[in-house]
Amino acid sequence: MKDSLADPRQRFAPTAMTDGRRDIVILGSTGSIGTQAVDVVLSNPDRFRVTGLSAAGGRVELLAGQAHRLQVESVAVAREDKVVELREALRAQYGPGTPIPWVLAGPDAATELAGSACHTVLNGITGSIGLAPTLAALRAGHVLALANKESLIVGGPLVRELAAPGQIVPVDSEHSALFQALLGGERREVRKLLVTASGGPFRGRSRAELETVTPREALAHPTWSMGPVITVNCATLVNKGLEVIEAHLLFDIPFDRIQVVVHPQSAIHSMVEFVDGSTLAQCGPPDMRLPIALGMGWPERVPNAGPVFDWGKAMSWDFYPLDERAFPSVPLACHVGGLGGTAPAVFNAANEECVDAFLSGRLPFNGIVDTVAAVVDEHGSPSGTELTLEDVLAAETWARARTRELAERPPGRSTTGTSSLGSTAEARA
Template sequence: MTARTVSLLGSTGSIGTQALDVIGRNPDRFTVVAISAGSNIDLIARQAVDFDVPLVAVASGSPEDVRSAIGAYAASLGRGSHALRGPAYAPEIVVGEGAAEAAAAIGADVVLNGITGSIGLRPTLAALAAGSTLALANKESLIIGGDLVRSAAKPDQIVPVDSEHSAIAQSLRGGRAEEVRRLVVTASGGPFRGRTRDELKDVTPEQALAHPNFSMGRVITTNSATLVNKGLEVIEAHLLFDIPYDRIAVVVHPQQQIHSMVEFCDGSTIAQMGPPRMLVPIALGLSWPERLDDVDEPCDWTRVQSWDFAPLDDEAFPAVRLARRVGEAGETFPAVYNAANEIAVDAFHEGRIGFVDIVDSVERVVDAHASAHTGSDFDASSVEGVLGADAWARGQARCELGL
């Protein structure tokens, strides 16, 4: 594999820091040419200096604050203006609402979009327009952008970084597209696996954040508890692999050693297995279609272990069923689903609603969208139309929840 330049969006988050770990262990393969973050100026300054990044983009703060943090850290390493180890480090600094978009548009070989939420849509489109390979961890931009994003992408320009979709992409190498019978997306079941709907009514935000396998941000971890995250992944699988919703199954697999599977027409199933970590999907996002050496530890087949599988309980966890509905409706419905959920998650953590009210309120907003709007009200083929639906859904969700 020839060396690749990388622009890393969301560099201070979980995906971003792990990506820099992979890049740091493979300095002959990757050069970081841009990084972006929301507001963690101290961390992005350290990353910028450590990787000699030419462009540093921050959504909030001031150029002076970023420059000062970079200067302080560089000086601590002996890389200030009087350093013996080389000239002063002085990257280009971009600050403001369009900072991530600027980093995405730089023309890097690979843009890894690790931003969380719908704010990742414009950077996703900027990366595609620049001709970069898009390593996509920001599932929301594809889900809400739908055909807008797909039409902007050239064949094979998007490489999935979500572990489930990376697993599917790897497994699809085992056969031709016309041989695929269905995709099987695995789910841990979250911290409340096995509970009934009645047993979920009194769970607390602290309990919802106790994911059995991963440490993630508040929204993603809560989405894993409600299985909204799995619903979003079903929509993403449809958009990435062009498989109808009735051929995308979800199965609960608590150990998360199998990241997802592809079932073929002859009855065989190919699964991708590995520890419940993100290092391999991130590395493949950067190096696809090639693999890097020693990214993570493989499964230990000498150890006695058991792996469990169970059907999804749609009664206790209706989020996936609702996601199939909005996915099949298309247009701006997925954007409404995603935006309403983010408002409901915040309301839950603020103690305003209960756990089961999260998905119930999202469904009410989806119903309101279906009854109050036609396809012409929000144009799903434009960024403004998609983000307009996003804003409408947030307002409607606040109204539904009395916020």
């Protein structure tokens, strides 16, 4: 496992502690990952102390309440127009005459906070805007509990260059499961990584049956409660494609040895198959508090971090092969991951724009992956030059602009709402 970014056998030990507690910075504290991380900290005040919180700015009252409950030193908000409102909310929480936390504001606020003194940075930001904070946390020598998969996907070589062995602990439930299961053998003994997928709300439907899917249907995930972008990504299985790229980057396993398996109950979070035929699985009820707690506490486990199964009751778990014709996002993602360079950044940015277009009624459901495939093909193969942050940002900017153009007038859209762009994605299935 020496060549992998997330190596469960390596130990990385920063020294930022307060009274024996780990100092934690939580990025994206008002989102799904962030709010559950706050719950973990409040349930374990003897293990963790939060020094800073960051959020986009859409839920100022919640952010101020978190800051007060955790008694943080700094609060960062991406939207500068929310600073006055945030300070007023903080003063209301802390009361007259009581100092409020230091407030950072602007698009670089989370990055600044990620580089501040602490032991562990939990990056729970959604989207590729999490890349700069990821790099800042690594440069500062902090443990990075990584829930922001996009920063690794779009900036893989940049992250690989900075990360020390054992510095990254994955928080996505699938990658946390792989991380734990890999303790069962040496890297040379790994035959395959098996990444499980619930199948989303449309498991079992054909491509034709997905043509008229509505945003409301796509947002009704059968297992997890998440934000709209991630929920739609789970419906298209783009999220699973991103996770395959992430698994490749984290564990240095080739794409042809990473397989997606549909498992509707979401009880087994992923598995590792070894060369002797043994398969090790990590399982538990679908609750993100366990991988979050593991990310913040590793290499120690946090007692009672999440719920457990009642093994005294009967239950059954099912597994199905992935229908790559109905859901071509996974093979497309493998193709993109193989291209490397700025291709993953184009894939991710195009998808974010397509999800927005779908939710606003400008693009049909099947048009999401169809359009992403068209933008990826138009972008072409990356050059052989070394990747820079500027390259990533430029590629994203181009991809977003081009995707918006295609989403407004996708070529070949039929009266049933499908697009001829699907041939590109289907060809990879």
